[in-house]
Amino acid sequence: xxxxxxxxxxxxxxxxxxxxxxxxxxxxxxxxxxxxxxxxxxxxxxxxxxxxxxxxxxxxxxxxxxxxxxxxxxxxxxxxxxxxxxxxxxxxxxxxxxxxxxxxxxxxxxxxxxxxxxxxxxxxxxxxxxxxxxxxxxxxxxxxxxxxxxxxxxxxxxxxxxxxxxxxxxxxxxxxxxxxxxxxxxxxxxxxxxxxxxxxxxxxxxxxxxxxxxxxxxxxxxxxxxxxxxxxxxxxxxxxxxxxxxxxxxxxxxxxxxxxxxxxxxxxxxxxxxxxxxxxxxxxxxxxxxxxxxxxxxxxxxxxxxx
Ligand SMILES: Cc1cc2nc3c(=O)[nH]c(=O)nc-3n(C[C@H](O)[C@H](O)[C@H](O)COP(=O)(O)O)c2cc1C
Numbered sequence: 001x002x003x004x005x006x007x008x009x010x011x012x013x014x015x016x017x018x019x020x021x022x023x024x025x026x027x028x029x030x031x032x033x034x035x036x037x038x039x040x041x042x043x044x045x046x047x048x049x050x051x052x053x054x055x056x057x058x059x060x061x062x063x064x065x066x067x068x069x070x071x072x073x074x075x076x077x078x079x080x081x082x083x084x085x086x087x088x089x090x091x092x093x094x095x096x097x098x099x100x101x102x103x104x105x106x107x108x109x110x111x112x113x114x115x116x117x118x119x120x121x122x123x124x125x126x127x128x129x130x131x132x133x134x135x136x137x138x139x140x141x142x143x144x145x146x147x148x149x150x151x152x153x154x155x156x157x158x159x160x161x162x163x164x165x166x167x168x169x170x171x172x173x174x175x176x177x178x179x180x181x182x183x184x185x186x187x188x189x190x191x192x193x194x195x196x197x198x199x200x201x202x203x204x205x206x207x208x209x210x211x212x213x214x215x216x217x218x219x220x221x222x223x224x225x226x227x228x229x230x231x232x233x234x235x236x237x238x239x240x241x242x243x244x245x246x247x248x249x250x251x252x253x254x255x256x257x258x259x260x261x262x263x264x265x266x267x268x269x270x271x272x273x274x275x276x277x278x279x280x281x282x283x284x285x286x287x288x289x290x291x292x293x294x295x296x297x298x299x300x301x302x303x304x305x306x307x
Contacts, residue, residue: 001290003298005044005264007242008127008165008190015127015165015190017044017099017265020298021255021283024246024269025050025103025129025169026075028279030089031096037276042283044265045099048089050131052104053111053118055081059136060213065202070223070248071270072200074214076136077105082118093124100124101167105131107140109157116161127164130154130189133171133196135218142196145171148183155187167244170194170235172224177231178238185239193244193267194235195228221270222248229261236262236303250278252285259286259298260305 008015022045028034031046040046058078065072080088085102093100102125106112112130119125132145132154144150155168168189174180181192197218202211210216228247236243245258246267255266271278286298295301 001287001296003287003290005242005298007167007244007265009242011165011190013163013165015099019044019283019286020259020265021279021286022101022244022265022267023047023272023279024267025131027269027272031098031100032089032092034272034276038280041097043098043279045101045126047101047103047129047267048085049079050077050103050105050134051079051082051085051115052077052106053082053115055079055084062211062213063217065211065217067200067202067219067223070219070221071273072202072212072217072219073197074136074212074217076214077134077141082115086118086122090122090124096124099126101127101129103129103131103169104158105134105137105141107137109154111140112154113157113161116158116164120162120164125164127167127190128158128162129167129169129193130158131169131196133169135171135173135197135199135216136214142171142173145180146174148179151180152183152187155184155189159188165190167191167193169196171196172227172231173199178234181235181239185241189241191242191244191264192235192239193246195224195231195247198224198227220248222250224248225254229257232258232263233261233306237306249282252282252289255282255286256289256301259301260303262303262306264302
């Protein structure tokens with residue numbers, strides 16, 4: 001069986017994954033944290049925690065709240081900053097078989113471009129994923145991704161700053177996600193990933209106060225799967241670049257739904273908190289499904305529900 005997938009067909013280097021299973025940014029650390037739990041080298045790609053120009057402490061606690069079928073988070077992009085990432089993490093990744101994609105964020109367009117520029121040519125980094133969809137920071141993040149024009153401006157600046165393949169991660173918190181997708185594809189995105197979390201909140205009735213320290217957060221997990229699947233279906237029908245599906249994927253059959261909706265690859269996020277082996281279980285489940293159905297090439301499944 002052939003599970004490999006080219007995620008950046010228009011890029012001179014390309015981004016060839018051995019299989020379609022990736023981890024979602026912010027839910028799998030730098031990969032190193034999961035190394036002892038299962039053979040992470042078997043995955044298609046690891047997307048590391050959102051990285052900014054300077055280190056960030058993130059938002060005030062509490063930053064996590066469980067909901068029915070989901071998780072609210074308001075981490076606020078706590079991270080070590082791009083310089084420490086290049087110094088301490090990239091050399092580890094450089095000897096890995098699995099590809100590592102660095103998720104990047106910023107408060108200004110210039111921030112994004114500077115982070116992308118720093119990462120250009122660093123051994124161990126195969127691509128960047130531009131997070132224009134974080135709902136948990138005061139400036140930048142989802143503000144850029146909510147609007148086609150500002151989204152395109154970020155992507156154009158990142159493309160000009162790096163020779164790496166560029167994935168762009170979209171927010172569901174916008175009126176027409178397909179319009180944003182078309183704008184970022186025209187601005188040069190090599191692939192589009194979606195969705196980031198859905199903005200939400202919870203209230204602690206004993207304290208009569210919002211439960212999260214930052215008041216609002218982003219909802220993830222099985223609760224958002226139907227929303228994410230619908231948006232992947234919409235976007236895959238609107239753009240000519242590969243789409244990476246994300247949002248509530250917990251089992252292999254969830255992943256196959258996204259692939260049939262038009263996703264070329266998928267990301268596993270919150271599921272890893274319940275079951276740290278979830279990405280590998282999902283990969284093995286996809287292989288089993290293909291075997292059972294007599295499918296030789298993963299590409300035969302992509303968009304199967306659209307035909
Ligand atoms: C604790 C936490 C931290 C996250 N951090 C990031 C991040 O740094 N960058 C990003 O693009 N997405 C981040 N996300 C969003 C996930 O990558 C993913 O898009 C979202 O959670 C939906 O997928 P899921 O339902 O499988 O978790 C984070 C999600 C969670 C739960």
